[in-house]
Amino acid sequence: AMVRHYNFNVVLKNVTRLCSTKPIVTIDGKFPGPTIYASENDTVLVKVVNHVKYNISIHWHGVRQLRTGWADGPAYITQCPIQPGQTYVYNFTLTGQRGTLWWHAHILWLRATLHGAIVILPKLGVPYPxxxxxxxxxxxxxxxxxxxxxxxxxxxxxxxxxxxxxxxxxxxxxxxxxxxxxxxxxxxxxxxxxxxxxxxxxxxxxxxxxxxxxxxxxxxxxxxxxxxxxxxxxxxxxxxxxxxxxxxxxxxxxxxxxxxxxxxxxxxxxxxxxxxxxxxxxxxxxxxxxxxxxxxxxxxxxxxxxxxxxxxxxxLNSKEYPAKVPLKIDHNLLFTVSLGINPCATCVNNSRLVADFNNVTFVTPKISLLQAHFLNIKGVFTDDFPGNPPRVYNFTGTQPSNLRTMKGTRVYRLAYNSTVELVLQDTGMITPENHPIHLHGFNVFVVGKGRGNFNPTKDPKKFNLVDPVERNTVGVPSGGWTAIRFRADNPGVWFMHCHLEIHTTWGLKMVFVVDNGKGRSESLLAPPNDLPKC
Ligand code: C2O
Missing domain, CATH: 2.60.40.420 (Cupredoxins -  blue copper proteins)
Known part of the structure; x- marks a missing residue:
């Protein structure tokens, strides 16, 4: 395996599209941004230098970041942002991964123009299947x-x-x-x-x-x-x-x-x-x-x-690339996925659109959750995220009378190597809609999917536990549900959110904290020295 070095200078660049010109945030003036090339098991070091007036952070979407959550990138989740004038080196290894992934800014809406491909080739001498x-x-x-x-x-x-x-x-x-x-x-x-x-x-x-x-x-x-x-x-x-x-x-x-x-x-x-x-x-x-x-x-x-x-x-589920679907489940979870409306005195209709998992609209903390977790800083988050809907739901396609959500920086805690089955249920509180839900730090198996309400006695009988698709971003169908399974084999703090950016902004996000296992190889590494401060 090799070490690949990249320099990412974050700079403004004037770009003409649709017959008008405007400055956009780019890496080295490129739009879309540069492609990262590597091979399976290579280590990648990307030095990000922030030359713009915005706070920046970069996420390596789909890279598992085994034990290296410090390089995952979502602002205030795994790191404080890289402030104007600052530099941070993302350092991670592409352990057992090959294929196409991508990188993007993970703060505000900057990923609109700050994004590019990650191409991971198979190990030398290993053909594509x-x-x-x-x-x-x-x-x-x-x-x-x-x-x-x-x-x-x-x-x-x-x-x-x-x-x-x-x-x-x-x-x-x-x-x-x-x-x-x-x-x-x-x-x-x-x-x-x-x-x-x-x-x-x-x-x-x-x-x-x-x-x-x-x-x-x-x-x-x-x-x-x-x-x-x-x-x-x-x-x-x-x-x-x-x-x-x-x-x-x-x-x-x-x-x-x-x-x-x-x-x-x-x-x-x-x-x-x-x-x-x-x-x-x-x-x-x-x-x-x-x-x-x-x-x-x-x-x-x-x-x-x-x-x-x-x-x-x-x-594919071949001998070389088996689908390792967890069969014995430690945590059976069900999260409703929804939009809601909360009061807002200064807003146009005295209300604002919000979004939630299990009626919790996630509140972004002021320092990164990974630091709070690693250094045991109290008062940043609570580990009482509800594993099941706190409110009775029944997807009918019509709006319920109560559209309000709770606010909180609440996480769900998992023991190292425990297994999770999570049913994501769209309840369409305002309107049913598809939601592409992305989990950081893991791939998940999509074992089942359906329309209407998930039925906990009937539906699991039809789950595909043999060759379900394995991915990092799964669609929850409009007015329906998707069941996923994963193994919590990556210690750290892992963001899960809707990848429709407006829904993330509105709070359709939550965090899994995976505790360290027993051995050193089952523990989160120490933070790098140049980790940005808030
Ligand atoms: Cu591609 Cu948290 O995102």
């Missing part, structure tokens, strides 16, 4: 606001209302021509005929699940969230914020231009940025710009299409 691709390409999907995203969220927090939606989606930083800016060029993926390409697709959007489609071509899904899957063919993929999907693309034509389209998926009666971002798959040697378009772009409410895609995902 699928036909070797001739070429590889990172494809980052995101959202673009013409206004400053920090202003967008601050305005929403002041008013208590929902923030304005983005102005465009992007594919590797470009939307393609859109209404009002026809000259906007799209990303061009140049290909040669009759080769196989591995596309590493990342959804870095703040608030939207997305469909991805290429005209005239089929895709073969081989990996999600840096875990190999049983390969399957599809013409559309659906991908939630936080998730990554690797697909094989065979360039079966000799020549031509083919449309690549990215459009939103939302299973809720809410406003979305409904614009389709486009790119071009361009066969080398093709003259002219005539393009084969798609016969159909999925409408935003194409739920059956999205469901059939996610239901097709299975762990």
């Amino acid at each position: 699928f036909p070797k691709p001739n070429m590889e390409q990172v494809i980052i999907l995101s959202e673009w606001w013409n206004s400053d995203t920090e202003a967008v969220i601050n305005e929403a927090l002041k008013s208590g209302l929902a923030p304005s939606v983005s102005d465009a989606h992007t594919i590797n930083g470009h939307s393609g021509p859109i209404q009002g800016c026809a000259s906007q060029e799209g990303f061009k993926l140049n290909v040669e005929p009759r080769l196989t390409y591995l596309l590493r697709i990342i959804n870095a959007a703040l608030n939207e699940e997305l469909f991805f489609k290429i005209a005239g071509h089929e895709l073969t899904v081989v990996e999600v969230d840096a875990v190999y899957t049983k390969p399957f063919k599809t013409d559309t993929i659906v991908i939630a914020p936080g998730q990554t999907t690797n697909v094989l693309l065979t360039t079966k034509h000799a020549i031509g231009n083919y449309l690549v389209a990215v459009s939103p998926f939302v299973d809720a009666p809410i406003t979305v940025d409904n614009k389709t971002a486009t790119a071009t798959l361009h066969y080398s040697g093709t003259l002219g710009s005539t393009i084969t378009t798609l016969t159909s772009i999925p409408p935003k409410n194409a739920t059956p299409l999205a469901t059939s895609f996610t239901n097709s995902l299975r762990s």
Whole structure:
């Protein structure tokens, strides 16, 4: 294994998109940001130097960070932010992981422009468990606001209302021509005929699940969230914020231009940025710009299409890559996932939108929880997060009368190596909606899923304990539930939240504290000397 060094200078850069120019926060002026390349078991050192006026922290989304929670990145959870002028070196090892992950800012809404890919190649001499691709390409999907995203969220927090939606989606930083800016060029993926390409697709959007489609071509899904899957063919993929999907693309034509389209998926009666971002798959040697378009772009409410895609995902579960699903469970938990409304004297309707797990709207502390945990500082958090709903729920699709939530910095404590089954139940207090829930520090197995209320006697009988998909960000279906299992084999403080950024802002987040085990190898490492102070 090698040690890989990266320098990340956080700087402002003027960027023109959608026919207007604005300064955005970037790494070294790049948008999307630089790709981190490494191999399985390599150690990565990223020196982040903050040259902007914002506090910064970077999260390595999906990297397990075994015993190195200090490098995980969420601000006030595992570290204090890197203040203007300060430097912090993230130091972590990619133990037993290979595939596509990504990195992003984990403070305020800065991840809108501060994000990039992490490509982890298999160990030298170890092949992919699928036909070797001739070429590889990172494809980052995101959202673009013409206004400053920090202003967008601050305005929403002041008013208590929902923030304005983005102005465009992007594919590797470009939307393609859109209404009002026809000259906007799209990303061009140049290909040669009759080769196989591995596309590493990342959804870095703040608030939207997305469909991805290429005209005239089929895709073969081989990996999600840096875990190999049983390969399957599809013409559309659906991908939630936080998730990554690797697909094989065979360039079966000799020549031509083919449309690549990215459009939103939302299973809720809410406003979305409904614009389709486009790119071009361009066969080398093709003259002219005539393009084969798609016969159909999925409408935003194409739920059956999205469901059939996610239901097709299975762990590879081979001899080399077994699915180690916990079979004996120590903690049976059920968290409701919901939005609510709390009083707010200064807000527009004297109320503000909030979000919660089990009716608890998470309050971000002033110092990092990992420090409070490691140094045993009292009064920062309480370990009484409810393991089951404190209020009776019954998903019916209509609003209950009580939409209020409790506030608190409450964590759920797990013994080292204990096993957890967690049912995430969307109760749709305001409106049913999909929620991509991301757990830091672990991969989880998605053992079951359903519509309506989870039934604790009937539903577990149908769980897939053999080859459930293993990932770090799982969708909770609108008005339904998802059951996950994981082993708490990583001591530290681990954030879990909805990866729709607005829901995180509103408090749809909580923390698992995993205590040290007996031996040194089962304990959290000591903090690095340059860990930022609050
Ligand atoms: Cu990709 Cu806590 O996030």
